[in-house]
């Protein structure tokens with residue numbers, strides 16, 4: 734029997750690479766999906782391309798979506814990225830780096846591609862704990878999207894095929910994600926988390942995403958191979 738196909742949302746960040754590695758370890762043929770959505774920098778997208786190659790994706794599709802035309806986020810509009818926030822401050826509300834409905838937009842495209850590939854499995858690297866307070870990273874959101882997806886597609890309605898949204902990291906801390914990825918052979922040097930890369934190419938070390946990443950590596954007792962300014 735040929736391997737089952739899975740569509741993996743591959744941002745290039747810290748979480749999506751281990752999510753991809755989990756899918757691969759479960760025996761799926763992995764189809765990587767990334768978005769050139771008008772984000773502040775294309776460093777993360779370069780990482781996605783390198784990770785797709787390193788993780789042996791069957792295909793890597795980079796879709797262009799102009800979310801900058803919608804704006805409303807520090808990642809897609811000229812709004813400053815918060816720096817040096819405490820973990821408590823990060824947990825206190827939804828930050829300006831939230832991109833309106835981003836995971837719904839991304840998962841909807843993954844759903845369409847999965848239907849064409851006759852895949853019943855989509856992987857996304859969201860997690861509920863060490864995250865930035867984004868509402869579309871919660872387990873109830875993933876369950877609701879999965880329910881919707883099975884009502885939404887021809888494959889679901891006529892084909893009797895049951896689509897599953899896998900979020901294998903959802904209950905892991907950043908440290909556990911780093912450990913899991915390391916066990917599965919992820920080269921974290923290829924990943925990128927920083928919202929504001931420095932002119933010299935290093936990560937800023939102060940944005941929420943850098944701080945969560947540093948906390949993850951520190952708690953896992955591992956060294957982050959990505960060079961950081963602080």
Ligand SMILES: [Zn+2]
Nearest residue numbers: 927937940943
């Ligand atoms: Zn940063």
